Amino acid sequence: MPKETFFRLPPARRDRLVDEAIVEFAERSYVEASLSQIAKRARIPKGSFYQYFEDKLDLYRWLLTDEVPRRKRAFLGEDGATGASFWERLALHIERGMAFLVEHPQLARISAAAADPTALPEVRGLHRAICDAGLDELRATLEEGIRSGALGKVNLELATRLVATVIGPGLTDVVLAELGAELHEVLASDDLRARLSARRRRALADQTVAFLRSGLGAPEDSLATPPRGGKARA
Amino acid sequence: MPKETFFRLPPARRDRLVDEAIVEFAERSYVEASLSQIAKRARIPKGSFYQYFEDKLDLYRWLLTDEVPRRKRAFLGEDGATGASFWERLALHIERGMAFLVEHPQLARISAAAADPTALPEVRGLHRAICDAGLDELRATLEEGIRSGALGKVNLELATRLVATVIGPGLTDVVLAELGAELHEVLASDDLRARLSARRRRALADQTVAFLRSGLGAPEDSLATPPRGGKARA
DNA sequence: TGGGCATGCGACCGACCAGTCATATGACCG
DNA sequence: CGGTCATATGACTGGTCGGTCGCATGCCCA
Structure with missing residues (x-):
């Protein structure tokens, strides 16, 4: 779970982080994905990232079990x-x-x-x-x-x-x-x-x-034999 | 393709290398797999490995397109x-x-x-x-x-x-x-x-x-409607 | 005996990684 | 104003990686 600080973030900054994380984890496996890359592309210093999440796994777990399912439900419209x-x-x-x-x-x-x-x-x-x-x-x-x-x-x-x-x-x-x-x-x-x-x-x-x-x-085949x-x- | 040196290797040494490479690439993806680990477990210095293969990809390609298919054919017995x-x-x-x-x-x-x-x-x-x-x-x-x-x-x-x-x-x-x-x-x-x-x-x-x-x-279902x-x- | 050559070898290089830490900033409060 | 507290930050740590390099070893032939 993200830390409280994450949810208090200015929405633009938070969205940048989440969007770049989605891009990274979509293209590479958990092990291959790089926090440094996510942080760099979201223009968020790595030290700051650790104010928002415990670690890489914390971010991945939250994406996989919370954020992505939420967006999926939003698209499928219940x-x-x-x-x-x-x-x-x-x-x-x-x-x-x-x-x-x-x-x-x-x-x-x-x-x-x-x-x-x-x-x-x-x-x-x-x-x-x-x-x-x-x-x-x-x-x-x-x-x-x-x-x-x-x-x-x-x-x-x-x-x-x-x-x-x-x-x-x-x-x-x-x-x-x-x-x-x-x-x-x-x-x-x-x-x-x-x-x-x-x-x-x-x-x-x-x-x-x-x-x-x-x-x-074939129709005749599948029932005949x-x-x-x-x-x-x- | 492996270098000629590889094929001149004492069979025990060659087999150790191949077997450990198979184990490693079976458990981890290409990127995650570690040459250092393969070399260490096969008790072959990393410098020596590069006498046998061009690089990591060379080994992987040979396994995927030559050695594994060969062993598979051997098992399936043509x-x-x-x-x-x-x-x-x-x-x-x-x-x-x-x-x-x-x-x-x-x-x-x-x-x-x-x-x-x-x-x-x-x-x-x-x-x-x-x-x-x-x-x-x-x-x-x-x-x-x-x-x-x-x-x-x-x-x-x-x-x-x-x-x-x-x-x-x-x-x-x-x-x-x-x-x-x-x-x-x-x-x-x-x-x-x-x-x-x-x-x-x-x-x-x-x-x-x-x-x-x-x-x-269901049988009646699939053809009736x-x-x-x-x-x-x- | 000695030179040449294939091979063995492990220290080493630069890059990248996840994660930490000391310091800086700035808002709020008395 | 001074103090406190949440937050921002990037240099830094220790580690692993793929790959290189220079030297050691030992066999073959003269």
């Missing part, structure tokens, strides 16, 4: 479950995720960083807590899908983790391919983002939901 | 396409991937590192080349699946990337959850690996293929 069917809600969720990625690539990158491997135990604990929370939420969603009859009988643990990687890293990859750019270009550029329209996002979300719902098998001993689906 | 159907071959491929992950977690981790984000341009180029090669291979496989009629009509680019993340990071995550361990524990421990039997791997592979083939939708305007599948 939309929540907007009626319709399970699959329609999923498609909407995916489309909003792509919009967030395109409009706020730095925040999206920091959110996603929780899944990256790291050797530092403190950081690993932090990341794991975030990942687990996301998985719990998704698991609950899938359970509700099962109750509502939208989903067939599935291995819940397997499905949760596979779906999580599809709508997480998988979709990020798809979006980058659509933009024809690499992650670091998107983080740095402003106009690349306009290249993925809401219509196109919706189409990609629909295709992704179709994949999650019905798989890739149940995969390997009928284990799937039943 | 099995190649072993008859049977498209889906059966895919299941086999997935099972072998899980076996490699469990038996050689360090090598698997280094292979997978190519997908991690990094700010260093030289490393990014290296990683991108490896990822692209993997995607090309998978795309060709899927195209063959389409020709053979096993796959329905799909957005090939989307499908390639989604399948790649499912059988890559997704399955890694599933395996770690099965083992009840984190990546760094598996990298460090020997006996955790025995906890995922060939039978269990095969079951997970089958369930994963069922997911890729038929999705998660084509997702959103009939865009999927047809």
Whole structure:
């Protein structure tokens, strides 16, 4: 947690610090990120930084668990479950995720960083807590899908983790391919983002939901010959 | 590429260096990994290291593009396409991937590192080349699946990337959850690996293929109401 | 025996890092 | 005015890093 001094800072100074920290942690891992760079770019002496935060980890933790989620909620607008069917809600969720990625690539990158491997135990604990929370939420969603009859009988643990990687890293990859750019270009550029329209996002979300719902098998194939001993689906 | 001196080294000395480099690069990213640590643990003076490789990147590149793929091929035994159907071959491929992950977690981790984000341009180029090669291979496989009629009509680019993340990071995550361990524990421990039997791997592979083939939708659901305007599948 | 050459080696260099500390500043209060 | 207290500041510390350099070692051939 930041020290009280941080919250008493003139807003311009505080924003400069936070914005530069977001840029730095979006581009580099926790270990690679440099406090000296953040401070220099925010035009805040390093000694002053330590009046605001305990240390580097304190800043990172606050960003990851407070500031970035707050900004993410602000963008997503607390939309929540907007009626319709399970699959329609999923498609909407995916489309909003792509919009967030395109409009706020730095925040999206920091959110996603929780899944990256790291050797530092403190950081690993932090990341794991975030990942687990996301998985719990998704698991609950899938359970509700099962109750509502939208989903067939599935291995819940397997499905949760596979779906999580599809709508997480998988979709990020798809979006980058659509933009024809690499992650670091998107983080740095402003106009690349306009290249993925809401219509196109919706189409990609629909295709992704179709994949999650019905798989890739040919229609006649997928039901006529149940995969390997009928284990799937039943 | 290593210098000639490296290949003239007494095998024990060379192996020590390579093994410690694999351990280090498996646990830490390129930037975080420390040559000093590798050299110290391999009991090779740093000055000597620079007789064998141009620099840190030279070692990393050789590991990533030569040594690790060589060891991976040695483990997978050039099995190649072993008859049977498209889906059966895919299941086999997935099972072998899980076996490699469990038996050689360090090598698997280094292979997978190519997908991690990094700010260093030289490393990014290296990683991108490896990822692209993997995607090309998978795309060709899927195209063959389409020709053979096993796959329905799909957005090939989307499908390639989604399948790649499912059988890559997704399955890694599933395996770690099965083992009840984190990546760094598996990298460090020997006996955790025995906890995922060939039978269990095969079951997970089958369930994963069922997911890729038929999705998660309930049987009556997935065909009765084509997702959103009939865009999927047809 | 002696010269040449591949290799071994560790002290050393400059850069960068996270974090500290002594001092300076300036607002508020009596 | 003098005193106190929150805050600002940048030089500094101790450490690690990738990479270099000059010297030592020991084998091969004359």
